[in-house]
Amino acid sequence: MQPTLTHSVLLFIWVSLLASSFIVSEHVLPYASPVAATWLRFLLTSVCLLPLIRFGTVFNVGSKQLVKYAVISLFLVLFFVGLFESLKTTTAQRTAVIYTLLPLISVFISYLLLRVTPKAKQLFGFLLGILGAIWTLLVAQTDLQLTTTWLSGDSVFLLSCISLAIHVVLTKKWVSTQPPLISTFFIVTIGSVLLLPLVILYGHPEHIAWCNGTFWLNIIYLTLFTTLGTFFLQQYLLKYFSPNAFLAATYLVPALVVLFQGIGRLGALTACLPAFSITLIALYLISSKA
Template identity: 35%
Template sequence: MQYLSKLESINTTPSQVESKLPIHALMLLMVTLVASSFPVGAAITHDLPPVVMMFLRFLAAALFFAPYVFGRNGLTLPPAKALLNYALLSLPLVGYFWCMFEALRTTSALNTSALYTTLPAMTAIASFFVIKQARCGRRSLGLLSGTIGALWIVFRGDLSALLSLQLNAGDLLFLFGCILLSLYNAFLKKVYSGEPQEVMTFWVISFGALALLLVSLPSFGQVTWAEVEPSTYIGVLYLALFTTLFTFFLLQLGTQKLGPTKVAAYSYLTPVLVMIFTVVLGTEQLSWRLAPGALLVMLAMWLIQTQPRAKA
């Protein structure tokens, strides 16, 4: 969820590569959990209104997270200015997740996961305008390769569809959600002032839950709670616990050990993993036409992963 944007550069020598392999394995676990959120979300998105489902997810995540945050940092409130920043930061985050669940009603988990890999490029553009962050040539090449690979997967390797931009309404909605999330990432780096990352995360999630509560109140009357399948609540808890909180801790560890850019590169594996999930679940058929897109995504990840840490 959050990137540590002010870490000092640490050079990685060849003798340190082997010691970092467990960290890379944990990053693979993290991106696997993120990828799993798309088919899980697609499976339960028709059972509750998206805004209600997102409220339950944010509320559960905040409740799970509260004992750790207050146990580690004490029962204190951040300064008023920080609380205002957290409240404002929660708005694009809430918007992204709402767009995700609403989009999954009319598009596939594979499409949303592929569009999600355009996020690093969008974040790079947003960061350039918001915090004047320069881009190096190798990283830009990686971003371009990942974006092309993602588009290839979305359009199933159909060049004519790619040229005519035949995105459905769900794809366009999720693309807008990715724009919101890129703005969240850029402004996050701008307002971060060195406070514990878990404090910022908790209050952003909590303000998000509050905002979702306010906008979801009219939808509560449309829900027949007794008829909601238990599997739906299990899915919401899974999203809150594993794809929100657990991935946060893995992200923190990876960012400290590898640097934020190298961790972000793992998001390029999302459509490949979702493709595997959907084939296993029987909701998609494997097509070799997707292979070039997957290879471009892997190339993008390699370009950024092999970049010297000082430039990450």
């Protein structure tokens, strides 16, 4: 199935929600550990979907499909665990730069698992996308400090990005024919089960600000929009986009984060325009069929 303009708009909504999660997640950190907050997002998403699954949908999921859901969910959990672990020995800014490699990693994973071979100008588009995204980060974050020293946390996060790329490619391979509602429910439910031991051991659930209103407002937003919304859109859009084209949209994340941070950063927005233009050219080349 070929994507239409509507699907492209939905893809932009998906990447916008993804970008907003970076900002909102930062506001949650004073109230809960990252592991605990992620587990809550998964758990509450499952609870929100349960009535729809129980009363609104007829489905038949076999044991083989459940195993596939579990594997897909495992790679997603490994990404989050690796992200949290990497931040012990590296910085969020360095991980943001490494994250720009995700679409290119997807190219190699797609070739290995789906036998999808990108064209030369698409590969050039991926390289342009990395340039545009890193340029945006360098302009928007004037205090961004990169060194030639490769830290252990950088290696951990690079492995995490590989895990996330595998998650997306396997979703395309195993789940694209399944109803998005069903696949989203099983992936987040299994993910919440897999995360539970980590929450108990390392998530400090006793320190969660259960009675804080700001905490719950942020968690509800993350649950409804950046977890439920992005997961559902991902399952739906992967029916129409290849994993490579889908993840290429993440090149827009740095520019969208700067945009969402407000008019106070108007100077940064203006300075990012050349980098944003390069990113748009990259997306055009990646999505090109000829």
